[in-house]
Amino acid sequence: MKNIFVVGVGLIGGSFALDIKKLNPECTIYGVDNNEAHLDEAITLGVINEKAGFNDLEKADLVIVAIPVDATLSVLPKVLDAISDNAIVFDAGSTKEDICTKVKNHPKRRNFLAVHPIAGTEYSGPSAAIHGLYKNKTNIICEVEETAFKLQEKALKLFADLGMRIRYMNPKAHDKHIAYVSHLSHISAFMLGKTVIEKEKNERDIFDMAGSGFESTVRLAKSSPAMWTPIFEQNKTNVIETLNEYISNLKHFKSLMEDGNFEAVYNEMETTNHIKDILNGIQ
Amino acid sequence: MKNIFVVGVGLIGGSFALDIKKLNPECTIYGVDNNEAHLDEAITLGVINEKAGFNDLEKADLVIVAIPVDATLSVLPKVLDAISDNAIVFDAGSTKEDICTKVKNHPKRRNFLAVHPIAGTEYSGPSAAIHGLYKNKTNIICEVEETAFKLQEKALKLFADLGMRIRYMNPKAHDKHIAYVSHLSHISAFMLGKTVIEKEKNERDIFDMAGSGFESTVRLAKSSPAMWTPIFEQNKTNVIETLNEYISNLKHFKSLMEDGNFEAVYNEMETTNHIKDILNGIQ
DSSP states (O other): OOEEEEESOSHHHHHHHHHHHHHOTTSEEEEEOSOHHHHHHHHHTTSOSEEOOGGGGGGOSEEEEOSOHHHHHHHHHHHHHHSOTTOEEEEOOSOOHHHHHHTTTOTTGGGEEEEEEOOOOSOOSGGGOOTTTTTTOEEEEEOGGGSOHHHHHHHHHHHHHTTOEEEEEOHHHHHHHHIIIIIHHHHHHHHHHHHHHHHHTTOGGGGGGOOHHHHHHHGGGGSOHHHHHHHHHHTHHHHHHHHHHHHHHHHHHHHHHHTTOHHHHHHHHHHHTTHHHHHHHHO | OOEEEEESOSHHHHHHHHHHHHHOTTSEEEEEOSOHHHHHHHHHTTSOSEEOOGGGGGGOSEEEEOSOHHHHHHHHHHHHHHSOTTOEEEEOOSOOHHHHHHTTTOTTGGGEEEEEEOOOOSOOSGGGOOTTTTTTOEEEEEOGGGSOHHHHHHHHHHHHHTTOEEEEEOHHHHHHHHIIIIIHHHHHHHHHHHHHHHHHTTOGGGGGGOOHHHHHHHGGGGSOHHHHHHHHHHTHHHHHHHHHHHHHHHHHHHHHHHTTOHHHHHHHHHHHTTHHHHHHHHO
16 A cells, blocks of 8 residues: 555544554655644644645545544545545544445445544644554444455455454444443543533632542543534434433432432442453453 | 551552651551451561551551541541550541541540542552652641641651642531542542443443543542442532532533534533643643
8 A cells, every 4th residue: 555545634543644654664645634734733743744635535545534523424425436446445433323324325335444443542633643542452343344355455454553453343333332431431521520610610729639530530521522522413312322321320329328328329339340340351 | 757557558558658668767667457468468568567456556656547437437536545645647538527527626636637648549458559659649638727736747747758749728628629529530430330331231342342531531430439438428418519510510411412502512522621721730
């Protein structure tokens, strides 16, 4: 693969660019982005080699679409329109059903692989791009059977070179489960941050009282609203379901406290301690 | 200070023991704990030098009480009964009002300093004790004026040697604000863990989908129920208040999603992004 195009030169696209360049020093990384300042920054930082436009996509061997999921719905069909028959295109969005539906009948559907790398940080933009972001991370691939076998192979070789492990799912199941293990965490962090800021807005010194526990729990509240708003919009039904269950669990915990039933409060926590084993499984 | 007693040889007491021994290699660290296995483990790990009992406390120069806050209510008066007039005793509990009230009229009240070091990890027991836990951490001291000046000085010298920064508060204000920046984070993490475990209990593979974001947000759900249940019990009123506000914010976010008002969803997150500046202040 010689000509690699990254549409969206932020954290996700930029981190792919850095590692692909390292794996294939002879390739050229082209950046496509409607934010001109990001393209300039990406060149300065060595994340991409050159700026490019949709007209250049015909020479692409690989196109990575790493933009907010609402933009992907309009941009991905245009990318598929512009590429040659031999190019492989994958996205990196945190929702999969709407995107798969959108390109279901596109004449170049078999050039597209629906991908969700479970990797990232709370930072965004080209300066957030880092080497090794994808090493040992899970990569979820949806509707793999809809992608041409030879192009699947190319993409899977790349993911293997990056050190990723692959999981196959259908888009509906992906969106349902990712609402629990990713989207809900973001809302719980944002609302924790909001609750504390509202309460303490006139007492800045109070944040001296906050330790690493608060910092860890609220970390995702630094995330980009431009990225997360369309994710919540596309995954609205599933996310609302997780919120209902989360709110219900919080209310139950509160009612146990109100009743002075601290044996039950203890049990709630002890049962959930089991998360240790699960998290050990992640690492 | 030659004879240092640590009542409760877990993460908090053990970490004090390790650093105090490093600062004063000639001192002897005595461990007091009703868990005999923990005492043996603490000796093996080099966290303490010797086991001891309440009868030995009369020779103490310093006693650190680092046990669950409900146990502190019964143990602290006994410690004060047993010490000499020249000993300084401090606790490390995450609630301060009940403890200060409990010893308010104790004849040795002036030997006690009410302390809350904002430091810890999600682990517990002697093996969780680490060097340097308190470096650059905030240490909240309550009712400092109730402690004899010479004994205050001893404790403050120690905290300075450990690299801690001091904040003075009254116990009521401490308990109110710590409910927001610490206690609520723990409940939000425990209930997030519960919500995900309940949903996904039959689908262990799903946790392959969980990334570092989920891990960070749910980390505190590994915490010890034995430590946290009495904290929630003692700080019940404040914690319930924070839960009401947190639940109300979550419901509001959900209703914005249900109404399809994603501009407002964006604004909710953008406003809370300000947490970045606050967290930068912590670090």
